[in-house]
Amino acid sequence: xxxxxAAYTNRATEYxxxxxxxxxxxxxxxxxxxxxxxxxxxxxxxxGCGPGHWTQHLAERGADIRGIDLVPDFIDHxxxxxxxxxxxxxxxxxxxxxDAAIGGILAWFSTIHHEPSDIAxxxxxxxxxxxPGGSLLLGYFDADETEAFDHAIVxxxxxxxxxxxxVLGMARFEVIDIHRRAEPGARPVGALIxxxxx
Numbered sequence: 684x685x686x687x688x689a690a691y692t693n694r695a696t697e698y699x700x701x702x703x704x705x706x707x708x709x710x711x712x713x714x715x716x717x718x719x720x721x722x723x724x725x726x727x728x729x730x731g732c733g734p735g736h737w738t739q740h741l742a743e744r745g746a747d748i749r750g751i752d753l754v755p756d757f758i759d760h761x762x763x764x765x766x767x768x769x770x771x772x773x774x775x776x777x778x779x780x781x782d783a784a785i786g787g788i789l790a791w792f793s794t795i796h797h798e799p800s801d802i803a804x805x806x807x808x809x810x811x812x813x814x815p816g817g818s819l820l821l822g823y824f825d826a827d828e829t830e831a832f833d834h835a836i837v838x839x840x841x842x843x844x845x846x847x848x849x850v851l852g853m854a855r856f857e858v859i860d861i862h863r864r865a866e867p868g869a870r871p872v873g874a875l876i877x878x879x880x881x
Contacts, residue, residue, distance in 0.1 A: 687796045688753045690837040696756075705740045712822070713740075715862060715874055716789065719820045720746050725786020730775040730809070731793020735761025735768065741789075742768045748789075751778065775805045780812040788813060791822040795839040799829055799846070806854035813879040819856060823847060825863050825873035844873055855880045 705713060720727060720741045729738040732750030734757050741748050742765075751773035752758055761770040773779055775793055788809050794802055809819055824832075826841035848858045856877035865871040 687837050691754045692756055694836060705736050708736075709864075711862075711864060712791075712874075716741070716791070716820065717744065719818065719876060720744065720748075720787065720789070723787030723818045725814060725817070726784070727787040727789065728778065728780070728785055728812070729789045729791070730778070730805070731790060732761065732770065733757050733793075735765050735770055737789060737791055738770065739765040739768050751775065776808055778808055778812050782811055783814045783817075785812045785817060786814060787818040787820070789820050791820070792824075794821065795824060795834070796837060797840070798831075799840065799850075802850055803854060806851060806856070810855045810879055815879055815881040817879045819851075819877045819879070820874060821847075821851075821877070822872065822874045825865070825871040841870075842873070844875070847873075847875060851875065851877050 716737060727741065727746050727748040729748060729750040732738045732752045735750050738748055738750035749769035749771065750761060751771050753772065753774050755772055758770045758772050775790065790809065794805055797805060813819065824839065824841040826843055829840065829843045829846045831838055831840055844861055844863065851858055857880055858875050858877045860876040862874040863871065
């Protein structure tokens with residue numbers, strides 16, 4: 684993910700200004716993430732937390748959560764803006780947690796730059812650190828076919844929900860809920876809630 688990390692580093696300030704607060708997020712996304720976190724049991728990780736806005740929002744609502752991201756500028760911003768919440772530089776492909784230590788993982792559009800042939804790596808890592816029965820909320824760009832597209836930062840992928848469900852199943856997850864949203868002038872988005880099987 685070196686190319687992706689470098690691309691986000693080069694545009695970190697721009698990204699923070701455009702997307703760095705929960706008040707700029709869609710109400711449906713905020714409601715879904717809040718409800719997911721409230722139902723999760725145990726410590727949470729915001730995997731690929733970016734500027735830390737979702738991490739902080741859930742911490743303010745009582746979640747035991749920390750954020751990780753590979754972009755140091757994002758982590759510096761998150762620590763300065765949200766000093767009471769823990770943020771660490773770290774990869775979603777190698778999470779600094781023991782096996783089965785975490786109750787829930789928020790991966791909100793943090794796997795969109797993984798190629799279909801590589802997305803199994805972070806998904807397997809999520810499964811490793813989650814407890815059996817632990818919950819994953821994964822946000823993604825939705826499409827009728829899985830395909831690459833020119834994202835503003837660096838190439839990303841849209842996913843057909845059934846393709847994403849299949850690779851999650853291979854990583855020992857069971858998808859229990861699918862949310863999809865399409866609005867004029869915006870890319871269709873989706874979110875999957877999946878549980879780590881025993």
